[in-house]
Amino acid sequence: MRTEKENISAPASIIQVYKQAFDCARRTDNPDDKIRAYARVIDFCANSVTCRWNPNIKRNMLLYWAHNNIAQAFKEKNRPQDALKYWQKAIYLAGTNRQKAAVWEQMLDTWGEAPVGMVKRCEEIIKISTDLAKIYMQEGQLHEVIRLEKLKEKVSSLLEKADG
Numbered sequence: 185m186r187t188e189k190e191n192i193s194a195p196a197s198i199i200q201v202y203k204q205a206f207d208c209a210r211r212t213d214n215p216d217d218k219i220r221a222y223a224r225v226i227d228f229c230a231n232s233v234t235c236r237w238n239p240n241i242k243r244n245m246l247l248y249w250a251h252n253n254i255a256q257a258f259k260e261k262n263r264p265q266d267a268l269k270y271w272q273k274a275i276y277l278a279g280t281n282r283q284k285a286a287v288w289e290q291m292l293d294t295w296g297e298a299p300v301g302m303v304k305r306c307e308e309i310i311k312i313s314t315d316l317a318k319i320y321m322q323e324g325q326l327h328e329v330i331r332l333e334k335l336k337e338k339v340s341s342l343l344e345k346a347d348g
Contacts, residue, residue: 198235201228202246215257222257225250241279248277252287259290264298281319288316292335306343310336 195201205221212218225246229235235243255270271291278284295308313332320328 195228198225198229198232198243198246201225202250205250209253215260218257219254222250222253226254244277245279248274248279248283251277255287255290259294264294265300267294268298281323285316285319285323288312288319292316302346303343306339306346309339310343313339 195204202225205225208221209218229243229247251270251274255267255274258264258267258270268291271287271294274287275284278287292309292312295305295312298305298308313336317329317332317336320326320332
């Protein structure tokens with residue numbers, strides 16, 4: 185008798201791997217299972233010459249989602265440093281300003297909790313706020329630009345106190 189695992193054929197494309205990962209992640213509340221599921225998408229592309237050397241919009245979008253979902257699972261596990269690493273990769277793969285803004289907003293929130301020194305935390309928050317404000321300015325979301333400018337002022341003030 186064949187086991188259920190033997191009946192599942194190996195995925196032939198990143199789309200199939202992503203669908204499997206999505207289905208698996210949807211059925212669980214366990215962040216480790218989600219991380220493993222979406223890591224298979226990243227591994228598939230890394231190990232497939234066609235995927236690795238043929239960047240296109242669809243491939244980048246699926247890898248963006250995989251990295252973003254892994255980052256969210258790490259944040260859920262209270263592992264902000266790991267989450268930030270995956271969001272940094274997601275930024276590189278993001279296709280739209282809206283995707284970049286969504287990731288940077290999550291990164292801002294996470295840097296506020298990251299177990300790092302005050303100076304590093306402040307520097308990262310200022311850098312992300314600056315990049316995010318540019319996107320919001322392009323999108324005409326001035327209230328968000330103002331919010332980020334106020335945040336940068338507060339963080340810069342903290343940074344000056346930390347240096348002084």
